[in-house]
Amino acid sequence: MSWTESLHFPFMQHAILAAFFAGISFPMVGVFTISLNLIPLRFAMMHIALLGGAIGLFLKVDPIFSGMLLCALSSLALGPISERTKLGVGTVSGYFMTLTLALAFILFYKADIHVLQAFSILWGNILSLTWLDLIFVIVISLIILSMIFLFFKEIQAILYDREIALTVGIPEKILYFLIIFMLGLTIAISMRVIGALLVDAFILLPAMGAILISKSLKQIFFFSSLFGFISGMIGLYLSFLFDIPASSMIIIVASFIIAFCFLIQRRSAMEKLMKIFSQRRMVILMILIIGSGNFKFPAAAMAQEGVVASTSLAGAIAKAAGLKEVRVIVSSEMKHPPEYDLKPSDLLIFEGAKGVIYGGYERMVSKLVETSKNKNILAIQINTETSPENLISQARKLSEIFKTEKEEKIWEENFLEKLKELKIKVASFSGKRAIVHRFAQPFAQWAGLQVAQIVSPGELTPKVIGEAVAKNPEIVVDIYHFPVAQVIAENAKCQYVQIINFPGVGNTKTLEDIFEYNTRQLLKIFQ
Amino acid sequence: MHHSIELINVYVRLGNVEILRGVHVEAKPYEFISIVGANGAGKTTLLKVVDGIFKPDQGQVMVLGQDLNFCNKLSTLRKNIAVVPQKPNPIQFPIRVEEAVMMGRYGKIGLFRNPKSKDWEKTNEAMEAVGIGSFSKKLVGELSGGQQQKVALARALAQEPLILLLDEPTTYLDSLSRSEIMEIIHTVHHQRGLTTLLVSHDAQLVEQYSDKTYLLEGGKSYLIRGHV
Numbered sequence: 138m139s140w141t142e143s144l145h146f147p148f149m150q151h152a153i154l155a156a157f158f159a160g161i162s163f164p165m166v167g168v169f170t171i172s173l174n175l176i177p178l179r180f181a182m183m184h185i186a187l188l189g190g191a192i193g194l195f196l197k198v199d200p201i202f203s204g205m206l207l208c209a210l211s212s213l214a215l216g217p218i219s220e221r222t223k224l225g226v227g228t229v230s231g232y233f234m235t236l237t238l239a240l241a242f243i244l245f246y247k248a249d250i251h252v253l254q255a256f257s258i259l260w261g262n263i264l265s266l267t268w269l270d271l272i273f274v275i276v277i278s279l280i281i282l283s284m285i286f287l288f289f290k291e292i293q294a295i296l297y298d299r300e301i302a303l304t305v306g307i308p309e310k311i312l313y314f315l316i317i318f319m320l321g322l323t324i325a326i327s328m329r330v331i332g333a334l335l336v337d338a339f340i341l342l343p344a345m346g347a348i349l350i351s352k353s354l355k356q357i358f359f360f361s362s363l364f365g366f367i368s369g370m371i372g373l374y375l376s377f378l379f380d381i382p383a384s385s386m387i388i389i390v391a392s393f394i395i396a397f398c399f400l401i402q403r404r405s406a407m408e409k410l411m412k413i414f415s416q417r418r419m420v421i422l423m424i425l426i427i428g429s430g431n432f433k434f435p436a437a438a439m440a441q442e443g444v445v446a447s448t449s450l451a452g453a454i455a456k457a458a459g460l461k462e463v464r465v466i467v468s469s470e471m472k473h474p475p476e477y478d479l480k481p482s483d484l485l486i487f488e489g490a491k492g493v494i495y496g497g498y499e500r501m502v503s504k505l506v507e508t509s510k511n512k513n514i515l516a517i518q519i520n521t522e523t524s525p526e527n528l529i530s531q532a533r534k535l536s537e538i539f540k541t542e543k544e545e546k547i548w549e550e551n552f553l554e555k556l557k558e559l560k561i562k563v564a565s566f567s568g569k570r571a572i573v574h575r576f577a578q579p580f581a582q583w584a585g586l587q588v589a590q591i592v593s594p595g596e597l598t599p600k601v602i603g604e605a606v607a608k609n610p611e612i613v614v615d616i617y618h619f620p621v622a623q624v625i626a627e628n629a630k631c632q633y634v635q636i637i638n639f640p641g642v643g644n645t646k647t648l649e650d651i652f653e654y655n656t657r658q659l660l661k662i663f664q
Numbered sequence: 665m666h667h668s669i670e671l672i673n674v675y676v677r678l679g680n681v682e683i684l685r686g687v688h689v690e691a692k693p694y695e696f697i698s699i700v701g702a703n704g705a706g707k708t709t710l711l712k713v714v715d716g717i718f719k720p721d722q723g724q725v726m727v728l729g730q731d732l733n734f735c736n737k738l739s740t741l742r743k744n745i746a747v748v749p750q751k752p753n754p755i756q757f758p759i760r761v762e763e764a765v766m767m768g769r770y771g772k773i774g775l776f777r778n779p780k781s782k783d784w785e786k787t788n789e790a791m792e793a794v795g796i797g798s799f800s801k802k803l804v805g806e807l808s809g810g811q812q813q814k815v816a817l818a819r820a821l822a823q824e825p826l827i828l829l830l831d832e833p834t835t836y837l838d839s840l841s842r843s844e845i846m847e848i849i850h851t852v853h854h855q856r857g858l859t860t861l862l863v864s865h866d867a868q869l870v871e872q873y874s875d876k877t878y879l880l881e882g883g884k885s886y887l888i889r890g891h892v
Contacts, residue, residue, distance in 0.1 A: 172756040287776055294767050296756050298749075304715060305823055306743035306771020352758050352803070 143377055148484045148508040151266040152383065155274045156369030159331060159339045162278035164361035165285055166323045167344030168354075169316050172296040174227055178215070178317070179340070181230035181237070182324040183259060183333060185211045188237040190256075191244040205325050211237075212321020216314035226317060246598060261332045263373075263383050264479045267507050270330045277326050284319060285358060288312060293354050334384045338372075339365055342391035349398040364394045377481045444539075445486055447495035447502045450521050450639045453648050454528060455494050457552065458535035459544025464490070479505075490514055494535065496521040523638050524579035525556055528648050555649045556583075559656045566663045569611045572625050576616040577636050580655050586614065594619045602628065612662065617642060632662045666729055668693050668827055668859035669714055671885075674723035676709055683709045685883035686723070689861075691876075693826075696853050696860045700867040700888075701880035707863035708750065710880065711829050714861060715745055728826060743771040746820035748813075750831040755805045762800040764815050765791055768822035790821035793855070794848050810841035814848070821852060828853070830862040834869065842866075846873055 143149050170176055186204040193203030211233060219229040244250060261270070285292065291312050294302035303309040327336050343364035344357070351357040372387030379386075443462030446452035452465040464486045466479075487493065487505055492515035495502040506516045517538060519531045529549055536545035567585025575591050582588060589608040592601060594616075605613075605622075606629045613626035617635040626633035636655040640646050645654045669691040676684040683706040691697045701707050712718045713725055716738045725732040728744060735741060746768065768790070769783045779787075791797045794814045799807070804815055813833060820828055830849065834842040850873045853860045863880075864870045871877055876890030 290767075290770050290773070290778070291775065293759075293763075294770055297759060297764070297767065300717075300749060301747075301767060301819070302770075303717065304742060304745070304747040305768055305819075306739050308739050308775075348757065353760065353763070354757050357757055 143481070143485075146484070146488065146510050148264055148266070148505075149377075149481075151268070151271050151508060152263050152373055153370070155263055155266055155271055155331060156373050156387070157366065158275050158278035159327060159335075160343075160365035160367075160369030161362045162281040162365075163323060163327060163336075163339040164343035164347070164365035165281055165358050166320050167340040167342075168347070168357055168361055169292075169296070169320055170340060171344055171348060173316070174225075175230075175317070175320060176341075177227045177230040177234070178212075178320055179324050179336065181215075181234040182208050182212070182321055183328060184234045184237045184241065186259060186325055186328060187256065188241040188244070190259075191241045191248075191250050194250045195244055195248040201329055205329065208325030209318075209322055212318045212325070213314075215321065216310075216317040220310070246593070249593070259328055259333050261328065261330045262479050263331045263335060263387075264481065264484055265505050265508055266330065273326050274330055277323055281319060281323065284315070288315075289355075292316070296354065332384050335387060338368065338384065338388040338391050342388065342395060343368060346391070346395040346398040349395070349402050364391065368394060380480050380482045382480050443486075443490050444492045444494055445490045447493070448521075448639055449641045450523075451494045451496055451519060453640050453646070453651070454519060454521070454531050455535060457528065457532040457545065457548045457648050458539065459532075459541030459548065460535065460539055484509075487511055487514060492517055492539070494519055521638075522579055523651065525552070525583060525652075527579070528552075552649055556652060559652055562656055562660060566659060569663075570608065571612045571614050572605045572608065572610045572622060572629075573614045574616040574619070574622055576619065576638055577614045580636055580652070581614050583652075584656070584659065586612070592622050592625070594621055597621060597624065605629070612659075634658050634662050666693075667691060667726065668695070668728060669697075669861060670724075670726040671710075671713065672724040672726075674713060674720045674725060676706070676713060676718055677721050678709065678718075682883060684713070684720075687880070687883070687885045689878055689885055691859050691861055693859050694857055695875045696850070696873055697862070698867075698870040698874040698877045699861065699863040699880055699885070700865065700870065700877060701863075703865055705880040706883055707865075707880055708831055711747070711831050711861065711863055714827075714829060715742065715747055739771070743823070744826045746823040746825035746828050748816045748820050748828070748830045748833050750833075751836055758803050758805060760800070761796060761802050761804055761807070761815055762787060762791065764804050765796075765800075765818045765822050768819040771823065786824060787818075787822050790818040793821055793852050794818045809836045810838070810845065813837065813841075813845055817845070817848065817852075821856070826859060828858045828860045830860065832864055833862065834864065834866065842869060846870065849873070 170178070185208050189204035189207030190200035192207065193200035196203070215226055215229055215233070219226045222229065291302065291307050294305065294307055295309060295313055295316070299309060299313065323340070324336055327339065331339070344361040346364045347357045347360035351360055368387050368391035372390040373383055375381070375390065376383040376386035443464055444455055444460055446455050446463050446465045449465050452463045455463045466483045484505065487509040488511050490511065493502060493506060494517050497518050506514060517535065519534065520527055529552070532545050532548065536542045563584045568587055570589045571581055571586040572590050572592060573581040573586070573588050575593050578588065578591055589610055590605050592605065602625055605625045610629050610631050612632040612634060613622050613629070615622040615633065615635045617637045618639055620635055623633055636658055637645065637651060640651055643654050645651055667690050669689065671687050671689040674684050674687045675682065687710065689697070689699065699707055699710060709718060713720055714727060716732050716735065727741065730741060766779055766783065766787045769779060769786060773779055773783060788797065791800055794817050796811065796814045796818055804812060807815065817833070833849065834845055837845060846869060849860070852858070862870055867877070871889060874889065877888050879886045879888045
């Protein structure tokens with residue numbers, strides 16, 4: 138598939154439009170960030186969004202909406218608070234950052250909120266934008282551009298010297314608060330829409346490059362905008378060309394631009410560089426890069442009958458159900474599947490697929506389905522709890538949908554046979570008192586461990602640790618993909634084991650492999 | 665005649681420290697007033713009180729006939745008060761001299777409007793008045809300390825103020841530049857009919873140009889030269 142052909146897909150169209158608008162406008166906000174030393178605000182906004190998300194999940198409203206709302210309110214309050222306390226926005230941001238994180242964690246515990254679900258509001262991706270996301274990016278871009286156009290001279294005075302701006306009779310405070318509000322809002326929206334990683338790429342990096350080479354504020358705004366545009370477009374193109382996650386590629390391009398600006402600043406180094414890359418060589422290089430746009434995408438060869446699985450576990454359940462062509466998006470080694478950075482090929486495999494199977498905690502899947510051109514794709518949510526009963530029931534459900542009941546039946550017999558065999562091995566340590574990670578609970582129960590206490594993913598409280606240690610466990614069963622409980626084993630001076638839920642670790646592939654691997658881990662500990 | 669500036673029994677506390685304790689200062693229109701005192705005497709605070717940046721905890725501040733305790737249109741009032749700060753903040757981005765001077769016009773130009781030819785005329789006049797017309801296209805960051813101080817003075821003049829507030833305008837300059845800057849200030853004060861309030865720790869240097877001199881010591885003001 139060629140670069141131009143790829144433009145027919147909605148996800149590419151959305152990504153290009155977002156890269157264009159974010160590219161030209163977000164770096165202008167970066168100029169404020171650097172000139173007014175507001176970098177801590179970005180970290181504060183991340184944590185404020187997290188708290189907002191947690192509040193949303195608690196109140197059962199859309200966590201993205203509550204996250205954005207809290208960010209908007211906080212950025213409105215940040216300016217006046219820093220003025221009153223005379224602490225500076227950077228310092229007040231630090232205060233907000235730690236306070237909101239602490240409050241978020243208290244909510245996770247007290248309201249029993251799924252940590253991954255709350256964190257996923259921070260993990261947007263430019264390759265999985267819905268129309269609504271795109272509209273958000275375009276609207277905020279237009280607001281930024283008009284703000285700079287309308288208030289250029291006032292912004293110039295404020296960035297030059299706030300006190301001078303005040304003394305010449307500019308409504309400095311209101312405009313300064315507006316700058317902070319816009320910055321907070323841009324960070325909050327872009328974090329959700331294009332991902333926390335790209336926020337830096339679009340906001341900070343082009344502005345840094347522009348500041349290095351410009352001779353006036355107008356030039357700084359112009360070059361930051363130009364560099365943002367170039368990073369976005371070339372980054373997306375190269376991401377497609379080499380099938381590399383888009384966010385990372387855009388950052389690499391932006392970093393190259395900064396290095397280039399640094400060289401321009403130092404003329405002598407630049408002259409040497411120009412000698413190495415004579416004009417003719419550059420032309421040949423450009424032709425080679427553009428020419429290589431007509432390449433074959435490995436993913437495009439995907440069989441029409443295939444299905445896409447969001448994680449290796451969903452993939453293993455699909456195979457158990459008798460499905461032959463299963464493509465897994467998130468690599469099995471990934472510790473936290475929701476934060477996976479998408480590659481273009483991940484999106485393209487959707488186009489030929491019959492169905493997508495997902496667990497529900499990967500927010501990206503619903504967005505990918507929405508942005509896909511393939512409107513016949515069947516989105517099937519399954520329960521990925523790893524108890525044998527549930528796995529069998531999910532495999533049956535899939536086999537009914539895809540009419541592979543015969544294959545599923547054969548798998549089911551083999552699976553139960555395998556479990557019987559393993560059950561004999563685990564019999565020796567059944568009844569042992571265990572503290573168990575919530576995600577490891579199904580396996581622990583199957584293995585016959587006596588579950589004395591279940592610990593939730595996230596930060597442990599002293600009370601939870603104390604209670605767990607007091608139960609005098611013989612073993613702590615933690616989860617490889619999200620370990621939290623080692624501290625309990627250390628304090629209780631007992632055995633500690635990490636088991637898996639997603640195949641991939643230790644060459645595991647199937648659901649049987651998961652049980653075999655986990656049994657082996659337990660045997661290693663007790664022998 | 666109304667006073668341009670009148671501070672009556674002004675007290676200012678910053679945090680737990682009482683900086684000004686019953687200060688009395690008055691400046692009639694077209695007067696050149698100096699306020700001298702050691703470092704930390706509260707001279708800069710006094711200027712900020714006149715510009716409405718600090719509110720007095722006690723006492724009355726009258727500027728151009730308005731009581732600042734009851735003034736809710738400070739930004740309008742400030743268009744008539746120009747300030748030359750002690751030392752400019754580190755420059756955040758490259759800016760040409762003429763652009764930096766033009767900033768003095770921004771308050772008068774108002775929101776949503778661009779500088780017109782009249783504003784450029786006033787900017788050029790201000791640059792000529794302080795002798796920086798020849799390097800109007802240069803970057804401020806490339807200038808010497810004395811030249812940068814002239815840029816700040818030109819910006820203040822471009823504002824076409826009634827009151828000029830100067831905070832230690834000669835501190836970071838060599839002795840030759842000090843006299844030169846003071847001569848320029850004195851000349852524009854007369855040419856433009858300004859009310860000038862200058863604070864300095866160098867009593868000897870500024871006294872000769874002043875109609876009245878106050879000493880600020882221990883948070884109190886003492887008239888040491890001239891008459892009320």
